[in-house]
Amino acid sequence: MTLAEASAIAEDAISIRTPSAVAAHALAARLRATGVFDEVTPGLDSVGVLFDPLRLDAGAARRLLADAAQAIETADWPDNEVIELRARYGGDDGPDLDRLAAAANLSPDAFIELHTKRIHRVEMIGFMPGFAYLSGLDPALEAPRLKTPRPRLPAGSIGVSGAFTGLYAIASPGGWPIIGRIDETLFDPDADNPFRLAPGDRVRFLRAPC
Amino acid sequence: MLTIVSAGLQSTLQGAPRRGARHQGLPWAGPADPLSLALANRLVGLPAAALGVEITLGGFEARFDVDAIFALAGAPCAATLDGSPVRLHRSHRAAAGATLVLPPPETGMRTYLAVEGGMIAAAAFGSASTYLPARIGGLHGRSLQPGDVLKFRARAALLPALESQAALETPAALRLAPQKAAALRATPSAETSRLAPSSREALFASDFRVSRQVDRTGVRLDGVTLELRSDGRMKSAAAFPGLVQCPEDGAPIILGADAQTTGGYPRIASIARCDRHLIGQLRPGATVRLLSRTFEDATAELVEKSTLVRGWIPDFTF
Numbered sequence: 001m002t003l004a005e006a007s008a009i010a011e012d013a014i015s016i017r018t019p020s021a022v023a024a025h026a027l028a029a030r031l032r033a034t035g036v037f038d039e040v041t042p043g044l045d046s047v048g049v050l051f052d053p054l055r056l057d058a059g060a061a062r063r064l065l066a067d068a069a070q071a072i073e074t075a076d077w078p079d080n081e082v083i084e085l086r087a088r089y090g091g092d093d094g095p096d097l098d099r100l101a102a103a104a105n106l107s108p109d110a111f112i113e114l115h116t117k118r119i120h121r122v123e124m125i126g127f128m129p130g131f132a133y134l135s136g137l138d139p140a141l142e143a144p145r146l147k148t149p150r151p152r153l154p155a156g157s158i159g160v161s162g163a164f165t166g167l168y169a170i171a172s173p174g175g176w177p178i179i180g181r182i183d184e185t186l187f188d189p190d191a192d193n194p195f196r197l198a199p200g201d202r203v204r205f206l207r208a209p210c
Numbered sequence: 211m212l213t214i215v216s217a218g219l220q221s222t223l224q225g226a227p228r229r230g231a232r233h234q235g236l237p238w239a240g241p242a243d244p245l246s247l248a249l250a251n252r253l254v255g256l257p258a259a260a261l262g263v264e265i266t267l268g269g270f271e272a273r274f275d276v277d278a279i280f281a282l283a284g285a286p287c288a289a290t291l292d293g294s295p296v297r298l299h300r301s302h303r304a305a306a307g308a309t310l311v312l313p314p315p316e317t318g319m320r321t322y323l324a325v326e327g328g329m330i331a332a333a334a335f336g337s338a339s340t341y342l343p344a345r346i347g348g349l350h351g352r353s354l355q356p357g358d359v360l361k362f363r364a365r366a367a368l369l370p371a372l373e374s375q376a377a378l379e380t381p382a383a384l385r386l387a388p389q390k391a392a393a394l395r396a397t398p399s400a401e402t403s404r405l406a407p408s409s410r411e412a413l414f415a416s417d418f419r420v421s422r423q424v425d426r427t428g429v430r431l432d433g434v435t436l437e438l439r440s441d442g443r444m445k446s447a448a449a450f451p452g453l454v455q456c457p458e459d460g461a462p463i464i465l466g467a468d469a470q471t472t473g474g475y476p477r478i479a480s481i482a483r484c485d486r487h488l489i490g491q492l493r494p495g496a497t498v499r500l501l502s503r504t505f506e507d508a509t510a511e512l513v514e515k516s517t518l519v520r521g522w523i524p525d526f527t528f
Contacts, residue, residue: 007400008398008399008400008505009400009448009450009453009477009480010399010450010452010453010480010482010505011397011480011482011483011505011506011509011512012483012512013448013450013480015400015447032233038229038230039230039232039233039448039450040233041448041450041471041472042233043445043446043447043448043472044445044447045447046445046447046448047448048448050450052527053512054512054516054527058505058509124446124472125233125234126232126233126235126446126470126471126472127235127470127471127472128237128471129236129237129343129344130234131235133446169235170344171343172343187344189334189335189344189345194335195234
């Protein structure tokens with residue numbers, strides 16, 4: 001991977017573009033291993049780093065980024081085992097399902113079938129603790145965000161927005177249309193491994209009876 | 211121990227932020243105004259980021275169950291201890307049974323209470339700071355409620371020097387009372403060029419107003435509507451406290467201590483690191499002006515302000 005443009009986010013933060021989320025995570029892992037950055041946050045096609053300018057000069061930070069970017073080989077996500085998540089679609093668990101299905105000229109059942117048929121991929125964890133962005137949405141199911149976010153969604157809510165499925169790991173406000181909900185806990189701060197999902201994981205949704 | 215009688219709008223335990231886990235979606239939390247917490251902590255002999263109580267817009271009342279030394283800093287209010295005035299920026303002694311009352315502040319948003327020894331709370335992901343959305347840190351991961359009992363380390367474990375010393379006071383140069391018209395130094399950010407040219411000018415030449423949408427996550431500004439170019443959308447990317455995002459409706463949001471770790475709105479500016487502590491004092495109705503700085507200027511001013519603050523609080527980091 002060659003160094004795409006790196007741009008300053010702030011006097012103490014730099015963003016570097018990457019060709020993909022998997023490249024962003026590979027670069028982020030390498031940057032985190034240097035131990036000089038306070039935060040290394042991968043996005044869907046970029047990595048953002050934060051540093052203390054009193055301890056690391058911005059020029060030196062840029063050179064570290066360039067070196068790390070050059071050392072990264074673009075690869076694809078590994079073929080991890082597929083994690084199956086039982087999902088209840090529609091009704092109170094998925095208040096936007098009927099509307100989205102109608103907009104896609106599909107019956108709710110057909111919409112659900114298209115969502116459960118594909119294997120999805122966790123492209124990143126971000127926004128809120130454990131919130132997962134999954135690629136692999138059937139293009140027929142793409143939908144715009146809500147004009148007005150809901151003030152509170154229950155944990156486990158399944159949203160779709162653009163080409164992504166989003167999983168709300170904790171109860172939070174949310175602007176994605178909601179099609180269903182999973183029961184499995186995605187974020188448990190008291191567990192040995194608090195995060196059920198990690199970037200690169202493959203996920204299939206199983207339709208559970210409502 | 212300190213028993214909460216009234217917790218006001220929102221009071222939480224806040225100390226060192228939860229660093230290094232933003233890639234898992236974990237925001238920092240920590241004080242919305244870290245400098246004010248550090249100033250209060252300094253007066254009771256605690257490290258800059260020791261755990262204290264962040265009190266939002268007053269309405270707070272608490273009873274000391276033991277003798278204690280405490281201090282207040284941040285948004286100025288007419289605080290009293292058993293009815294007698296208690297000045298900010300000064301250490302005070304409370305006798306067991308004394309009641310501390312903080313009415314709403316005249317300006318600013320948050321006042322910090324530090325108590326000798328430091329508050330005790332369980333850490334989660336390396337920090338005891340309260341992060342309400344995930345219910346972690348602080349007291350059971352929630353904001354304080356009447357009847358809560360806060361534990362702090364016993365006096366004996368403390369600096370004996372405080373016992374004999376006269377009251378400590380914050381140097382005058384560091385008593386920065388929040389203003390109704392705030393001026394924050396700011397730099398461009400990664401997507402500043404996605405603003406329409408006229409909005410790029412307006413960004414650093416307008417008086418914004420702090421809207422009613424103010425919480426620990428961020429501060430939404432109104433009064434001036436910015437315009438994004440038509441290609442304003444972007445893929446989700448890193449977000450940090452201090453960044454200014456611009457959603458499609460053109461009302462910018464300054465990200466705060468609890469800010470989400472990634473976001474899809476263009477990052478149009480960034481509050482200079484040395485002024486980010488002021489974000490926590492922006493109050494609905496106040497005016498805000500962003501003062502344009504280059505990255506080099508912002509770094510030089512960080513060096514200057516750090517030197518000033520570290521003269522009094524050697525372990526403070528912006």
